[in-house]
Amino acid sequence: MAAKFLCCLPLRLGVLVIAFIQFLITGATAAAVWWSLLDANNEPQLTQKLKTGIILIGVVYTVSAL
Numbered sequence: 021m022a023a024k025f026l027c028c029l030p031l032r033l034g035v036l037v038i039a040f041i042q043f044l045i046t047g048a049t050a051a052a053v054w055w056s057l058l059d060a061n062n063e064p065q066l067t068q069k070l071k072t073g074i075i076l077i078g079v080v081y082t083v084s085a086l
Contacts, residue, residue: 043085050081
């Protein structure tokens with residue numbers, strides 16, 4: 021008897037589905053982070069520490085999506 025994922029899907033298909041969903045979510049989050057950085061680039065209240073934090077978060081989510 022083969023291993024099942026969520027009682028109906030084969031295990032390998034379940035792993036692929038979860039990986040694809042994670043790819044979509046992290047890719048969308050990375051795009052949103054980079055878009056917000058570009059959109060708020062000219063804001064006067066955006067400090068250098070905040071920009072560095074946003075860039076770090078963007079790099080982490082971009083690498084995670086890849």
